[in-house]
Amino acid sequence: MSAINYKSTRQEGHYVTAAEAILTGIAPDGGLYVPTRFPQMEKTLEELAALDYRQLAVYLLSLYLTDFTEAEIKEAVARAYDAKFTTPQVARLETKNETHFLELFHGPTLAFKDMALALLPYLLKLAAQKTGQKKEIVILTATSGDTGKAALEGFADVEGTKIIVFFPEHGVSRVQKRQMVTQKGKNTYVIGIEGNFDDAQNGVKAIFTDPVMRQKLDNKGYMFSSANSINIGRLLPQVVYYVWAYLELLRRGEIVAGQKLNFCVPTGNFGNILAAYYAQQMGLPVGKLICASNKNKVLYDFFTTQIYDRKREFFVTISPSMDILISSNLERLLYHASQNNAAQVRAWMEELKNKGSYEIPAEMAAALKIFAAGFATEAETKAAIREVFETSGYLIDTHTAVAYSVLQKYQKQTGDKTPAVVVATASPYKFSKDVLCALEEKFVHVDDFALFSEMEKISQIKIPAPIRDLEKRPVLHQKVCRPEEMPQVVSEILGL
Numbered sequence: 001m002s003a004i005n006y007k008s009t010r011q012e013g014h015y016v017t018a019a020e021a022i023l024t025g026i027a028p029d030g031g032l033y034v035p036t037r038f039p040q041m042e043k044t045l046e047e048l049a050a051l052d053y054r055q056l057a058v059y060l061l062s063l064y065l066t067d068f069t070e071a072e073i074k075e076a077v078a079r080a081y082d083a084k085f086t087t088p089q090v091a092r093l094e095t096k097n098e099t100h101f102l103e104l105f106h107g108p109t110l111a112f113k114d115m116a117l118a119l120l121p122y123l124l125k126l127a128a129q130k131t132g133q134k135k136e137i138v139i140l141t142a143t144s145g146d147t148g149k150a151a152l153e154g155f156a157d158v159e160g161t162k163i164i165v166f167f168p169e170h171g172v173s174r175v176q177k178r179q180m181v182t183q184k185g186k187n188t189y190v191i192g193i194e195g196n197f198d199d200a201q202n203g204v205k206a207i208f209t210d211p212v213m214r215q216k217l218d219n220k221g222y223m224f225s226s227a228n229s230i231n232i233g234r235l236l237p238q239v240v241y242y243v244w245a246y247l248e249l250l251r252r253g254e255i256v257a258g259q260k261l262n263f264c265v266p267t268g269n270f271g272n273i274l275a276a277y278y279a280q281q282m283g284l285p286v287g288k289l290i291c292a293s294n295k296n297k298v299l300y301d302f303f304t305t306q307i308y309d310r311k312r313e314f315f316v317t318i319s320p321s322m323d324i325l326i327s328s329n330l331e332r333l334l335y336h337a338s339q340n341n342a343a344q345v346r347a348w349m350e351e352l353k354n355k356g357s358y359e360i361p362a363e364m365a366a367a368l369k370i371f372a373a374g375f376a377t378e379a380e381t382k383a384a385i386r387e388v389f390e391t392s393g394y395l396i397d398t399h400t401a402v403a404y405s406v407l408q409k410y411q412k413q414t415g416d417k418t419p420a421v422v423v424a425t426a427s428p429y430k431f432s433k434d435v436l437c438a439l440e441e442k443f444v445h446v447d448d449f450a451l452f453s454e455m456e457k458i459s460q461i462k463i464p465a466p467i468r469d470l471e472k473r474p475v476l477h478q479k480v481c482r483p484e485e486m487p488q489v490v491s492e493i494l495g496l
């Protein structure tokens with residue numbers, strides 16, 4: 001097996017190992033690390049179908065992390081996907097209304113981010129060992145709600161690390177906020193931002209790439225890394241569940257080997273759906289990757305007009321983890337789809353930063369043909385929750401509902417009969433208020449936490465352990481700051 005190296009999306013000529021890419025998170029030129037080629041799955045689908053989730057994870061990750069030993073990956077996977085996942089196969093597939101729902105929310109924070117963030121701390125520690133890095137790792141993360149908590153859970157009390165999380169003070173659900181501000185762990189710091197997710201993300205990116213900050217950090221024996229989906233170590237574990245979903249349908253006799261499968265993914269930062277693209281590039285038979293947006297439909301506009309334009313109104317929606325106007329991981333897709341044209345990607349990213357928009361050439365649209373795109377309004381999202389519940393008794397969360405709604409519209413418009421998987425990214429409990437209000441208006445005045453027991457009655461699914469006593473836990477983090485104060489806050493925490 002030949003080695004896979006990683007390089008920046010914005011520059012030619014500089015190659016790093018997987019360990020270096022994971023450890024540093026973002027390339028020094030501000031670009032994202034991408035593999036220099038896509039490894040191919042050499043086992044047949046039938047052979048792969050004999051593997052369980054963890055074995056499959058070891059197999060697929062070994063193809064990318066060629067500087068890690070199989071034993072190292074195996075141990076990391078075993079520690080990541082242990083009993084904190086409450087379903088034996090880590091993920092679950094539920095079929096309702098001729099739609100397959102890939103449930104990725106059985107981890108400690110009830111959202112799909114756990115799939116990658118349970119593993120990332122172990123990959124990071126291995127990466128530090130391999131590169132001889134002795135500095136303390138500071139994880140700096142901007143979150144639209146779910147990443148923050150999943151990263152906090154993953155890194156809490158992990159020796160040799162500190163984790164600092166910024167979240168939009170008014171842009172996350174009450175449950176999400178409560179999950180974060182009650183986080184335990186001596187090395188955890190949680191700060192609200194008086195701004196939206198993009199402000200938080202831009203602030204983090206600026207701190208990351210500020211040479212003065214880097215120098216100060218270095219002098220103090222710290223180094224930054226990222227738990228955001230800009231880190232390739234976040235992306236690669238996500239490839240696994242797309243292959244697993246395919247194999248699971250194969251095992252159940254729902255599809256035959258080689259048959260194509262569509263995936264509809266509720267999308268924000270474009271990390272989850274990009275992992276599906278990676279799986280397809282590795283040989284998974286995929287028909288369409290349907291990118292589902294909420295009212296912040298910047299990606300829908302991009303796929304339909306070839307123009308990415310962030311200059312628009314920002315909406316806070318009932319699917320807040322998708323309330324994003326700058327989808328960072330799209331940069332990786334641009335790189336791959338432009339046949340590795342780093343100079344061009346760099347120019348687009350400059351335009352996005354300075355002008356707020358860029359346009360890709362018509363001929364590139366062909367390379368993006370595997371993608372379809374749609375969006376759901378708030379009313380459509382609620383209607384989807386109602387429809388699925390009334391017809392099948394299955395309760396889906398608001399993000400999953402966006403994808404379900406988009407898939408319905410896509411199938412109606414195109415007549416595409418390819419079997420389809422909706423990626424279910426969060427437990428309905430995580431967004432209990434909006435989910436129940438979609439069913440019945442009367443819940444609008446009920447306290448978010450009181451709704452847990454209402455939901456238990458309605459859904460017949462027990463309140464998940466990680467949120468069972470959430471409202472009783474003490475608040476341990478109270479700091480709020482303006483976006484421009486972020487560097488100062490980080491300096492204070494680290495004593496720079």
Ligand SMILES: *Cc1c(COP(=O)(O)O)cnc(C)c1O
Pocket residue numbers: 111112113146147229266267268269270271272273321322399425426
């Ligand atoms: C993060 C998140 C998304 C969006 O995923 P991206 O990888 O950012 O596109 C969708 N749904 C939920 C519940 C999330 O937490």
